[in-house]
Amino acid sequence: MNYSHIKPIERPIRADRQGARRHYGVHPYFTRRPYNVVRDYITTYSKEGDRVLDPFGGSGVTAIEAFLENRVGIHNDINPLANFIANGIANLSFGDLSDYEATLISIAEACKQKINSVAKASSHELDQLKQAIKLPENVRLPKNADVDRYHELFSEKQLLSLAILKEAIDRLENRSARGGLLLAWSATLAKLNKTFLSAEGRAESRGGSSIFSIYRYKIAKDPVELPVWETFHERATNVLKAKMEIDQAIQLKKQTGGWMGQFESHAEDVEDLSFRFAGSIDYIFTDPPYGGHISYLDLSTLWNSWLELPVNNDTRQKELIVGGELNLTEELYVNKLFKSVHACLRMLKKDRWLSIVFQHWNPAYFEAILSSATESGAELKAAVSQVGDPIWSMHKKKNHSVLAGEMILTFQHTGTANKRRRRGKFDVCEAINAILENTHSNHVFGEYLFNKVIIEAWKKSAIPSLNMSREEFIDIIKHAGWHYDEENHYWAKDKPQIEMLFSHAS
């Protein structure tokens, strides 16, 4: 494969969020990337046997897809929960499905009745049980949580039932099956606590924790207590289906040309990792945190605490976010974002490719990514807006500070470093009008427009001069004759006056 002859992906890829059992329904995590998009990027920019890294790996989509595509999938994340999920899914490739099934039956025999009796127990009986079972440490929660301490996130019955299940799983002898069921137990935690909000108009069990929707520990007004055993069993069944899917994918590779996928996982800050992997990586696909709206480590306390995965202050200090418990500044974030991109290029072999997924309203964040890549010897080859994903429209309704639809910036490591002068002039109004005039469609996503403007400004070395407010951006689009379609969350071209007359008459 000649890496310089690769034709970059220039068009958005329709996201399939639910098509892979190994990612959907096993364990929730924040901003999980659609597996099919990640997979297409991996197969375009690398070949079999290549070392594919995601240094901000999250739930492991990149490394798992690389592994299943016969690459060496290298996962890294600073958050122990992310590594627990990624390793947990990848390790489903070990062991026999029949052992997992038998183990689930043995857990049912050991726990189902006990858990159901907790549901009916008197407060005296609950007190007695509490003395006899190991509960998680009652750690302090982040300042913006509705309650102070960990145990207050659960009803007494939830806490005890989850402890019964965990104790039984920890005692299992079959290592692979134990890992799979612990993954299911951990996923169950997300539903069996007081931050769980039922989705309006759907079955009670459909919904999610406030941790994933408003990114804080908000206690539900009327907490729903889902049945513990059934909730766990549903998750465990999903884990078994994921295992079956992974086994089949590997089997297929074995039958058609051979299987050589590998998976490895690391738990380091991206800059520290870059010294270990200097000049040894063939492709990087990554999705760093987008500024301040998700404090991963704070929000993962629910899991890290009970799974006894420690997070110290040094780790917190290195998290690439704005805010959080340590009140990390925006200046620190931009600086670290710059250094993280530099770290990626330190790891990447020459001629190889780097894709960074990003979205934010602040152009300075893009400037940090683009200037760091350019100064570290990479050339921007493609900028694709993945707009129109339905999941984003949902987030948009709930959280107006989040932009819907991210940009995938793809660079090639040419080795020629360029220092950009930041003095270019740029007229935002002129740029938006030019983009709209050249748009063939009669609707356009705001994020697509914004991303285009960023890239145009970048080409003119003028991102720092892009100091428009969101209101100004909106005004320019309206003046150009477009209106916002609330239902579809895009901008639509106003109908010419004469057409309006006809449409009113009909």
Ligand SMILES: C[S@@+](CC[C@H](N)C(=O)[O-])C[C@H]1O[C@@H](n2cnc3c(N)ncnc32)[C@H](O)[C@@H]1O
């Ligand atoms: C946007 S998420 C990645 C989600 C991932 N694309 C997926 O599909 O699941 C960003 C990740 O970066 C991790 N992170 C934050 N600061 C980090 C650092 N300094 N080094 C490594 N990982 C970090 C967070 O824990 C989080 O899991």
